[in-house]
Amino acid sequence: MTRDWRALPSANSLWEATAEPARDFPVLSGEQQADVVIIGAGYTGLSAAHHITKSGLAPIVLEANRPGWGASGRNGGVITAKFRLSFREIDAVHGRAMAKRMYEIAHESTDMVEELVSEFGITSANLTRTGQVKAAHNETTLKAAIDEANWMTREMGSAEVRILDKRGVRDETGSDSFVGGVLNPGSGGIHPLNYLRGLADGVARRGVPIFQESPVTKLRRDKDGIVAETPQGAVRARQAIIATNSYSDLTGATAQMQRTLIPFRSALIATEKLPRNLAGKLMPTGRTYTETKRMMRWFRMVDNRVVFGGRGAFGKQDSQSAFDALRRAMVGIFPELADVTLAYKWSGLVAMTLDSVPHIGRLDDRTLVSMGYNGAGVAMSSLMGRYLAAYVRGESPDLGLLDVSRMKAIPFYPLREPAVRMVAGWYQFLDAIGR
Numbered sequence: 001m002t003r004d005w006r007a008l009p010s011a012n013s014l015w016e017a018t019a020e021p022a023r024d025f026p027v028l029s030g031e032q033q034a035d036v037v038i039i040g041a042g043y044t045g046l047s048a049a050h051h052i053t054k055s056g057l058a059p060i061v062l063e064a065n066r067p068g069w070g071a072s073g074r075n076g077g078v079i080t081a082k083f084r085l086s087f088r089e090i091d092a093v094h095g096r097a098m099a100k101r102m103y104e105i106a107h108e109s110t111d112m113v114e115e116l117v118s119e120f121g122i123t124s125a126n127l128t129r130t131g132q133v134k135a136a137h138n139e140t141t142l143k144a145a146i147d148e149a150n151w152m153t154r155e156m157g158s159a160e161v162r163i164l165d166k167r168g169v170r171d172e173t174g175s176d177s178f179v180g181g182v183l184n185p186g187s188g189g190i191h192p193l194n195y196l197r198g199l200a201d202g203v204a205r206r207g208v209p210i211f212q213e214s215p216v217t218k219l220r221r222d223k224d225g226i227v228a229e230t231p232q233g234a235v236r237a238r239q240a241i242i243a244t245n246s247y248s249d250l251t252g253a254t255a256q257m258q259r260t261l262i263p264f265r266s267a268l269i270a271t272e273k274l275p276r277n278l279a280g281k282l283m284p285t286g287r288t289y290t291e292t293k294r295m296m297r298w299f300r301m302v303d304n305r306v307v308f309g310g311r312g313a314f315g316k317q318d319s320q321s322a323f324d325a326l327r328r329a330m331v332g333i334f335p336e337l338a339d340v341t342l343a344y345k346w347s348g349l350v351a352m353t354l355d356s357v358p359h360i361g362r363l364d365d366r367t368l369v370s371m372g373y374n375g376a377g378v379a380m381s382s383l384m385g386r387y388l389a390a391y392v393r394g395e396s397p398d399l400g401l402l403d404v405s406r407m408k409a410i411p412f413y414p415l416r417e418p419a420v421r422m423v424a425g426w427y428q429f430l431d432a433i434g435r
C-alpha cells in the first residue's frame with residue numbers, strides 16, 4: 001500500500017483496480033454500414049445499442065477511448081431515483097402532472113439498472129438496493145429535508161421515505177456530525193465499471209459491433225443518411241446518436257453539444273481496507289450517504305474501504321488541493337480515519353445543464369442526443385438508452401422536462417469556468433454560515 005497518498009497518480013481509481021478485465025474491442029478500419037451509429041460507449045450509448053438491437057435494427061458503437069473511459073467508468077456508483085431539480089421545485093414551476101411524470105421517469109431509471117444487470121447477468125456489478133441516507137449538517141437543512149420528505153409522501157405518494165433523528169443518523173453512518181436526516185430506501189449502489197463492462201460485453205455478445213480508440217472526428221450528412229468518420233474508417237448509417245455527455249468536446253464532431261453543458265469536476269478518494277473493528281463501526285447499514293450541503297459530499301463503504309466524493313478541482317486538470325480538501329472533509333465526518341492511508345484518488349467531469357435536468361431527443365431528422373445528467377446519471381443514462389431506441393423507431397415518447405426542445409446553449413460560454421468558480425464559492429460560503 002502506498003504510504004504517501006499524495007504521490008498516487010491522479011487517475012488511480014478503485015474501480016479500475018478491482019474491475020473485471022476489460023474486453024478488447026477492435027479499432028474501426030474501413031467502411032461499415034449500420035442502421036444507427038452511436039458515438040460514445042458509456043451507459044447511454046451501450047444501453048441505446050441494446051434497446052435498438054431489441055427493436056430489430058443494427059447499431060454500431062464508436063468509442064474514442066475504451067468503453068467506460070468517460071464518467072460511466074469513474075463515477076461513485078450511487079443509484080438514485082431523482083434529478084438535481086427536486087420534484088417539489090418541478091411541481092411549483094411546472095405543475096402536478098409534470099412533477100408526477102418526472103417522478104415516474106426517475107423510478108423507471110432505477111428499475112432499468114436492475115433490468116440490465118439481470119438481463120446480462122452482471123453479478124460483478126454488486127448491485128444493491130439498500131437505500132440512501134441524506135444526512136443534515138444543521139437544523140435549517142434538516143427542516144428543509146424533512147419538509148421535502150413529507151411533501152413527497154403527501155403529494156407524490158412516496159410512502160417509502162423515513163425521517164431519522166440525530167441518533168438514527170449516528171446509527172446509520174457511525175458519525176456524530178449530523179443532526180438528523182432522511183432515509184430513502186429505493187436508492188442503491190453498484191460497481192460502476194463492472195456494470196459498464198458487463199453491458200459492453202453483453203451487447204457485443206448479442207452481435208453489436210463496438211469499436212474502441214475510434215474517435216468520430218467528423219459527422220456529416222449525405223444523401224441517404226449520415227456518415228461518422230474516424231481516423232481510419234467511417235460508418236454510414238441512417239441515424240446517429242450522440243452519447244458523449246461531458247466529454248463532447250474531445251473532437252470537433254460533437255463539440256457543439258458541449259455548449260449546452262457546464263462541465264464540473266467531481267472527485268473521489270478511497271481508503272485502504274479498514275481493520276474489521278473500524279469497518280464494522282462506520283456505515284454499518286451498508287447504504288449510500290449524502291450531505292445536505294449545497295456543495296454536497298457523499299460516501300459509501302465498498303469492500304471495507306470508505307469511498308468519499310465531492311467537488312474536484314476547477315478546470316481541465318485534477319489538483320492535489322481538491323483531494324486534500326476531500327480528505328479533510330472525510331476526517332471531519334469520521335475522525336477515526338485521521339491516520340488511515342488513502343489508496344485511491346480519481347476524478348471526472350459531470351455535465352450540468354442550465355435547468356438542472358438532462359435532455360434527450362431529436363436534433364434533426366438524422367441525429368439524436370441524450371446528455372446533461374447533472375451528476376445523477378448512472379440510472380438515468382441507462383434509461384435514456386431505451387428512450388433513444390423509441391426515437392429511432394420514430395416514436396415521440398413523453399419525457400416531460402427532458403425533451404430536447406428545452407435544451408439551451410450556455411450564454412457567455414467562454415466565461416463558464418469563472419462562473420462555476422463564483423457559484424461554487426458562494427455555495428461554500430452559504431454552507432459555512434449554515435444557510
Ligand SMILES: Cc1cc2nc3c(=O)[nH]c(=O)nc-3n(C[C@H](O)[C@H](O)[C@H](O)COP(=O)(O)OP(=O)(O)OC[C@H]3O[C@@H](n4cnc5c(N)ncnc54)[C@H](O)[C@@H]3O)c2cc1C
Binds near residue numbers: 376377
Ligand atoms: C466523478 C463522477 C462521479 C459521479 N458519480 C455519480 C453517482 O454516484 N451517481 C450517479 O447517478 N451519477 C454519477 N455521475 C454521473 C454519471 O457517471 C454520468 O451521468 C453517466 O456515466 C453518463 O454516461 P454517458 O454514457 O452519457 O457518458 P460517458 O460515460 O461520459 O461516456 C461518453 C463517452 O463518449 C466518448 N466520446 C466523446 N467524444 C467522442 C467522439 N468524438 N467519438 C467517440 N467517442 C467519444 C468518451 O470517450 C466517453 O467514453 C458521476 C460522474 C463523475 C464524473
